[in-house]
Amino acid sequence: MSNKVLTPFNLISVPIMLLGLILIVIRFWKGIGAITNLTQDVPWGLWIGFDVVTGVAFAGGAYVLTFMVYILNMHKYHSIVRITVLNGFLAYVFYAGALLLDLGRPWNVINPIIGNNFGTSSVLFLVAWHFLLYMLAQLIEFSPAVAEWLGAKRARKILSGMTIGAVIFGITLSMLHQSGLGALYMMAKDKIHPLWYNEFIPILFFVSSIFAGLSMVIFEGSISHKVFYNQTSENTLKANDDIVHGLSKVCAGAMFAYFFLQFLVFIHGQHWDLLNTPYGYWYLLEMLGFVLLPMLLFFYSYRRRNLLLIKVASIMTIIGVILNRLNVTVIGFKTDMDVRYVPSWMEIVVTLAVIFTEIWIFRWVVRRMPVLRESPSWVKEQ
């Protein structure tokens, strides 16, 4: 696998990445309006709603797994921590990178960091700082793998000593900015469809990031174990089924909590009349088809130990989280407009290019560093 160049993935991803690059050049040359369909009324589209808000939810697996492994000391899940943290780290790097494309004046991006000025009343100020700090925390969490790759024994010892601090810091940051991404929309009270706007968006975003992240871990795991089969250590492969079953239990529990909370929010919102409208059917599809149903599948399949069903449930959950984030940020945003925002093909290509670039870097790292395979033997002596 590693020697072939003309794989289907390469054949698809390279042209899209090149096209994306051209589009990015046009965007910086002619302005954001040259390649996006954004308007004065809909200033945030696919790049924020999907790349950032949805992407970060899926990167939530890293904080959940570090919580299970380092805080609860569930040793069983240790073998997948590294790949999950790597995925999370790259997701943040690339989705924060995608954010730069969406900034009209990206050269001022350091202003909230250097204090020109500290806009402390802004939820986005919190989110920006947290992105930065969490990327650092994840880098520290992953750094022992880099040290092992480089054979830097002393550095590895120092870096792995910092892991627990980074983990504690990282979990706290994640709780806040996962919910913060929802809190961004609190002031858009009159712009978001009432079925999706409520004061509990931050808590709903946080709870859903738990199962969004873990479903992504299950889904990615099933792919990367195939693609990187020769990279994966025997222990990892052996433990895999058990790990997936465990994760599906956590998903089922978190989804139950989420569904229950959504139900309470709906009852208190008193929007029964809105259910019998096109947006109402869309809302029911999200809640029943892509939250309740995959939740039941998770419950059913871990009792029956059915791996295939767990994978189906995780894919449905992923779709459900995409639906939810897009419903809050794009689809349910300004539903009364005469001309609705629909992303341009160029916005979609740039989004795909960002995702593919991330996968390329991911592959580059996995092939070199001990992410899926065992650490070098000298590590045990430390």
Place this chain on the structure above:
Amino acid sequence: MSLDRRNFIKTLGVAGVTLAVGKSTVASVTKGTNIEFYGMLYDSTRCVGCQTCENVCAEVHGLPAPEGTPKVGVVRKTDEKHRTVVNSYKTSKGDLFVKKQCMHCNEPACAAACLTQAMHKTKEGPVIWRGNKCMGCRYCMVSCPFDMPKFEYHSPNPKIEKCTMCYERIKEGGKPACAENCPAEAITFGKRRDLIKEARKRICEKPDQYSDQIYGERETGGTGFIYQAPVPYNELGFNTHLQNSSYPALSKGFLYSVPSIFVLVPPILLGIHEATKDNHIKEGEENE
């Protein structure tokens, strides 16, 4: 373990900073209600729709001349080239004109949203945009209940455009260009408190001519630009469903939780970590 502790202390340090930050948030949100802001009063019964305000605004700010004229059935909107527009509406009391521009809220959502304070509520009252701070994220546009900040989508160096109440002129003791040049005296500039008194006086003197409501007196916690009209404001294209309390208060609950989470969560996590350390050892024994 020494490293762990150091990290833990660092975490606490950050938590402390966040606590301080949390407090300043409260200050910036509630401050300002007691300061005497400037504002503008627009009287739709006086406006003749001559577009002088549009023209002088464009001239003063170096923007292109207005396009189109106020016509019933056509809703023109402000955009990145036009900071103010006058529209005509068919109402229960005949055709009426209404000028639209930034409302200069007492507690502006755009300024609370801005992570660099590029959107800024000045102590004089105007809400202004500062290009050297702005990163172009457009969160102000997402947050503004009146959709007033406009973005130059077709520029590599885009600006946010909106009415600034001619802040430069006010600082030099002048009046906003539109208020100074309005031939019908439909726009009055002054201290917001005096303008509300004036509006009330007009309502008292001619109760048949004016609606009881002064739009902007309470909407979004009060706006700097306030309106008088003879008809209910929904007939004039205003959003009459806006809340009367401040918009920044909507994200206050979340921001207030930040210091608590930062103080409470790390020690609890560290405690659980220490308490479950045995699991690790036990599992290790089983494996051997």
